[in-house]
Amino acid sequence: MSNVTYAFINGIEVSSMPDIFDGPATMVGFADQTVDFAAANLQTMYRFNVGGGYIPPSNDTGIARAWFDDTPYVFGVMQGVTYNAGPRFHVKYPSEIAEYAAPIEVYTGTRSMGSDARVNQNYNLTWTMGVDANFTYVVRLHFCELLLNRPNQRAFDIYVNNKTAQSDADVIEMTSERGVPVYKDFAVHMPDEPGDDVLWIALHPSVALRPQFYDAILSGLEVFKLNDTAGNLAAPDPSPSKMLAEAEMGASDKAGSRKSKEQTHMATVMGGTAGGAAAVGIVAAICVVVYHNKKSRELSGNESHTSGWLPMYNSHTSGSKSSGHLAANLAGMCRHFSLSEMKTATKNFSESLVIGVGGFGKVYSGMVDGDTKVAIKRSNPSSEQGVLEFQTEIEMLSKLRHRHLVSLIGFCEDNNEMILVYDYMEHGTLREHLYNKGGKPPLSWRCRLDICIGAARGLHYLHTGAKYTIIHRDVKTTNILVDENWVAKVSDFGLSKSGSTTVNQAHVSTMVKGSFGYLDPEYFRRQQLTDKSDVYSFGVVLFEVLMARPALNPALPREQVSLADYALICQRKGTLADVVDPTIKDQIAPECLIKFAETAEKCLADQGIERPSMGDVLWNLEFAMQLQTTFDGGSGRQRGEVDGSGRPVLEPSNSYGSTTTLGTSSNSRAHESCVILEEEDDDITNGAAFSQIVQPTGR
Structure with missing residues (x-):
């Protein structure tokens, strides 16, 4: 076998982007050390809309980034509670943070620990992500307080790889008021040692400050890999035995085996932050993307998979592949509308007919069959709910007929649309x-x-x-x-x-x-x-x-x-x-x-x-x-x-x-x-499922 090897690419596309890396990141475990990652070559490993759904590149004005649901990467059974303030909530970007730092949808949703202070003090809200060893990573945490408005109402500690990145973080103290975004950058080196291929991010309520609410929140999370001392971003190919082992073990089991270790190799850490050969970095990054796309095709549809590259999970987009089977599966359950009927009913989804916005998407008032007024709920591509929720609602709610439950009339799934049609509720909520x-x-x-x-x-x-x-x-x-x-x-x-x-x-x-x-x-x-x-x-x-x-x-x-x-x-x-x-x-x-x-x-x-x-x-x-x-x-x-x-x-x-x-x-x-x-006898069977018909905010 020849020792000569070759690398190739099919194309390179270069586009102008605003500078989103505006300062050094604090090195976790070394409070007096920083990493000037603005001068390094970077590869985006993960980008999460925490507590929210998938945001496609078309909805990220200026940079066209894709933001993924963080749910598959939340570690353990205690996954907290998500909250969304809705599209009407006013986000006020401060002068030091550009609007392209993250979309508004990222800052209007959060994942928090919940309302029980006793429970919150006994667990960490944790995310785990597979990474490549022997590289330095920058972790960017996005925050925006949506409910509280005074300092020390909610304060928490931030941990990266079981080391304290920041103690007593208070979003209101950082921003001075509710609805103002802020982000924090931390750098961490992953040594090439057994078990050091999982990155941990954890939040825990601050005990020292004794805040009003023992809780923690996060709105967005980004992880970037920095090039090594040779300007390289590519990791060695995994051995077949390691690939087999990773396929057989769950992401949480794999992450749970990791123990806290002391940071070492400071020379490697600081060297990894230096600028390198930019061309080599670009080629390596593109090769990584090609590899990621190949893995995406192999693993599509597996929601629980935890990738070492970009997140595979997207309930909306992955589900659309199977939505073509819905009509056959649900035949006879309720009426199947065509997309042209839905456009006619809503005057081509006119904004003037919008009566609400929920976790699934916008809700329109419409007319079907000439004179029947209905509520038409159309899925938003960035919705946190996808084809599984869509199918469940139809399968369950179509079997319910009760005077005090809202009735499902039908659905539409033409051209990968997900639309539900309900009885119209004249007097709202x-x-x-x-x-x-x-x-x-x-x-x-x-x-x-x-x-x-x-x-x-x-x-x-x-x-x-x-x-x-x-x-x-x-x-x-x-x-x-x-x-x-x-x-x-x-x-x-x-x-x-x-x-x-x-x-x-x-x-x-x-x-x-x-x-x-x-x-x-x-x-x-x-x-x-x-x-x-x-x-x-x-x-x-x-x-x-x-x-x-x-x-x-x-x-x-x-x-x-x-x-x-x-x-x-x-x-x-x-x-x-x-x-x-x-x-x-x-x-x-x-x-x-x-x-x-x-x-x-x-x-x-x-x-x-x-x-x-x-x-x-x-x-x-x-x-x-x-x-x-x-x-x-x-x-x-x-x-x-x-x-x-x-x-x-x-x-x-x-x-x-x-x-x-x-x-x-x-x-x-x-x-x-x-x-x-008086008590009535209803023709009832099995079921139940329905998402916000008139809901000003999502979950």
Whole structure:
């Protein structure tokens, strides 16, 4: 065999890019040493939109970078909680950070540790990434505080490869205000020793500063490889035995075997930061990209794969390869719309018809079949949800038919589009009415109570009425919609789980997902999901309906930040009546308030076993309505009449069961009468899945 070897490339493309490397990086483990990586040749190893979905190059203005989902690289079962402030959140780039440092979508989403301080102090929020040994790497961490606005509310320590990179990091202290991006650069050398082919990034709440919240956040993460002393970026080819071993072991097992080691070879470290032969670096980088593309083709579709090169995971793009099979798999479940029908229904997806933006994409109001008004949800290529969620929603929600659940009408998958069509909810979300969003009028107490009863009916059906138990997992006021007849309908089943056993017999072990303020603390601690997790979230909803204040409000004093905690304090002190929403305070019967508050309090029990079932919650709410009716004198208005301000009393729906019309107190502000339904027999089967129809922010 000849000892002569050759290298070749098929093409080189050079494009002008702004300078995003503006200063030295602190060498981890050597506080007095820095690396001037602006003068080195760099290869991008990883680029993550932490807590968010894939961002294609077309959405990264100026530099055209691809940002990937970080989920496959989060280490361990404690993966924290993601939060997205939504596209309307205003990000204010400071003068020292250019807007092309990272897209706005990176800074409007975060991954944090969660709300339980005791749990957070006992684990690290950790990412692990395969890298090449004997190279120096620069780690860039992007931060943007979205919820808090004062120093020392959230402070944390940053670790790189089990060494402290920065202690007591406080984003507000770095930026002075909420919504201002900032990034930190750290350099670390990976010696050529066994086990040193995994890069660890970890965050842990600061204990020394004793902040208000023991938590940590991260918005974006980038990892760059610097050339070695010879100007080289290429790593030696792995041996066949090593490749086989890596294929057989999971990324987490491989990462877990690594132990902390002392940094050595400082001469190699500093030498690796020097400028080298630029042409050699470019050729080596292109060869690496060719190798990466080859591996991508071999490993496409494997979401759990952890690559030593660029991330392979993209739920949206990888899923599109199989979306062509959806129509055949889902034939007969619901209607299959063509893309031309969807364009006609939405006037070619006109921005004027957008009624909401959620984790899946934009939601449009539209007309199908000439006169049927619908909500049309179109997937965004940068969405955190992909074909698997799309298919699950269709398979599950198409089997549900219940008065208090939003119905799926059909879907479209032409030309790799992912579009879902739902019943249109004329009066939007419960949250909009509680906070007078979009000009929505405030609801009377009776109407609020009736909406809570309807939502409880929908959740009770999910827990007990279908073939398999269904746990919603994201119960909140944004996900309770109201139709033209003021009938409440539960929506957004994107996080729901179903099992083949009843929840009374078993739990579902799952990664913690949900929404800040509504999340069951027991579920967060144990990662064991039961129907009582929905009960807890619904308890927060009940207090939110009563008090008309958000589940979390960091601007309030510490004891009032969490609605659940504050409401329980007021309930136990006997001062709850003093914090009731002033617009309904005079409408509530004292006995009704007592029963309603007791029901909500039981829902928020710390242990799931102490919480009532959703059936018990429903019974108690209906009893509270009876107490309100007795207080009002039991003489409800008849439908079709007008109220004291000349507004028509709402007409009841005649599609399901019998109805009982209940009156209201004389000083109701709006919607003086709502329908209470007798138990109806629904043609029900199995399922549940739905993502935000009208959701101003993603998860």
